[in-house]
Amino acid sequence: MARNRTPEGSADESGRRVPPAARTARGSYAVGDERRQRILDTAVDHFARRGFHASSLARIAKGAGITQGGLLHHFPSKEDLLLHVLERADAADREGFLAREFESAAEMFSMLVRLAEHDSARVEQTRMFNVLAAEAGDPGHPAHAYFARRYAGLVEVMAGVLRRAARAGELRPDMEAVAVAVAQEVAAVLDGLRIQWVLDPRGFDLAGRFRAYAERVLRALSVDG
Amino acid sequence: MARNRTPEGSADESGRRVPPAARTARGSYAVGDERRQRILDTAVDHFARRGFHASSLARIAKGAGITQGGLLHHFPSKEDLLLHVLERADAADREGFLAREFESAAEMFSMLVRLAEHDSARVEQTRMFNVLAAEAGDPGHPAHAYFARRYAGLVEVMAGVLRRAARAGELRPDMEAVAVAVAQEVAAVLDGLRIQWVLDPRGFDLAGRFRAYAERVLRALSVDG
DNA sequence: GTCTATATCACGATAGAC
DNA sequence: GTCTATCGTGATATAGAC
Numbered sequence: 001m002a003r004n005r006t007p008e009g010s011a012d013e014s015g016r017r018v019p020p021a022a023r024t025a026r027g028s029y030a031v032g033d034e035r036r037q038r039i040l041d042t043a044v045d046h047f048a049r050r051g052f053h054a055s056s057l058a059r060i061a062k063g064a065g066i067t068q069g070g071l072l073h074h075f076p077s078k079e080d081l082l083l084h085v086l087e088r089a090d091a092a093d094r095e096g097f098l099a100r101e102f103e104s105a106a107e108m109f110s111m112l113v114r115l116a117e118h119d120s121a122r123v124e125q126t127r128m129f130n131v132l133a134a135e136a137g138d139p140g141h142p143a144h145a146y147f148a149r150r151y152a153g154l155v156e157v158m159a160g161v162l163r164r165a166a167r168a169g170e171l172r173p174d175m176e177a178v179a180v181a182v183a184q185e186v187a188a189v190l191d192g193l194r195i196q197w198v199l200d201p202r203g204f205d206l207a208g209r210f211r212a213y214a215e216r217v218l219r220a221l222s223v224d225g
Numbered sequence: 226m227a228r229n230r231t232p233e234g235s236a237d238e239s240g241r242r243v244p245p246a247a248r249t250a251r252g253s254y255a256v257g258d259e260r261r262q263r264i265l266d267t268a269v270d271h272f273a274r275r276g277f278h279a280s281s282l283a284r285i286a287k288g289a290g291i292t293q294g295g296l297l298h299h300f301p302s303k304e305d306l307l308l309h310v311l312e313r314a315d316a317a318d319r320e321g322f323l324a325r326e327f328e329s330a331a332e333m334f335s336m337l338v339r340l341a342e343h344d345s346a347r348v349e350q351t352r353m354f355n356v357l358a359a360e361a362g363d364p365g366h367p368a369h370a371y372f373a374r375r376y377a378g379l380v381e382v383m384a385g386v387l388r389r390a391a392r393a394g395e396l397r398p399d400m401e402a403v404a405v406a407v408a409q410e411v412a413a414v415l416d417g418l419r420i421q422w423v424l425d426p427r428g429f430d431l432a433g434r435f436r437a438y439a440e441r442v443l444r445a446l447s448v449d450g
Numbered sequence: 451g452t453c454t455a456t457a458t459c460a461c462g463a464t465a466g467a468c
Numbered sequence: 469g470t471c472t473a474t475c476g477t478g479a480t481a482t483a484g485a486c
Contacts, residue, residue, distance in 0.1 A: 049363050053279030056479065070452045127362045134355035137423030138274045148424050184421060184429070185438050191420055192413025198362035199373050213410050220445045281461065295470045303462065
């Protein structure tokens, strides 16, 4: 590990790798992409169970139906594989949440509830995020920058929505002062509930619990609450 | 790993190991205990940075000033070492929080704020808990039972305090119905803030943020809020 | 694009000297 | 109680055949 620290050279901006062979010979990415997706799916599964360091390329490859050598053709290092896993998961997030322009705090919260529903249908991916977000607290972790940026962006977007909602008269005016704190709290509730939920997925309804919280906090912050 | 699944045979109920030599020859545990504490401190540090699976006994031993063979004299397996690390941390929790009899919700929250202060003075240990709590979501993880029990106990204690506070007139009567949900939310905020905080410890004040949340939620739940 | 083979290294655990 | 030595396993990554 950590010998090849610049895997970006083999991927384009969107994170989709473009093998020269596929580009020149067929003009189609379908086959290679399918294999890559299988590898990424399997990697999510393994990173979820053991975290990054303790997962093995050979086992991931086996799960994807190829050998370790074959895997390393698609992702030249373990770290490169991790970054592509995160990038793909993040792309889904961005389409679903970060890219949206929310017109009200209520709309944002209901979107977050849908995100929780999405999570509770994917235990593996949720566990992976729990593990990697925690591991990434180490500044030397390959995903440290990714998660630091992710939370900063998430909090910024949410705080912005809260501030706009206050200016628009949806939320109390004193919202301005505590927007960042509330945004961090909302992210924290989602993360914290995920941790408890993964420990016992049948113990309670993740999305339901978060919805109850969201409704309570929205009522507390509303002008007509 | 996982070859020796019953390491309990060498530890007494409190988790303190009692080497026969120390018991019979000197009647003093001081020297051996000191070494054991050094090992446990180092183990906390390593588990925090890499999680359980990716930490190595040889490196932990080196950090504690002995060899891997020497370490395995005190803790006969890696899993045994982890369980003793958790047990020691849990003992501290029980003394500091779970053992307390809270007379009001306000008192409980201020105790939790102190717990957050405690955490923010120990980045390493906090990161360890984040990582292990997330990893333990896997039912096959050695610490799965520990964390499942821990959260169940924590939520039970907090929900009990909230219900008593409602009966005593401190909190609204409808508290009874949502005590468990609120208790889970409180635990979630603490955990979630810890994750964000470890990613950027200088970005915000962990205990301060949690205090702000605690005050807001207490006000929202109070009869005179 | 996928394979086999291999280099190099680290891991957890055991055995036994001192 | 701590050491050295070693076993068996499995890790990442490379090289090169097909």
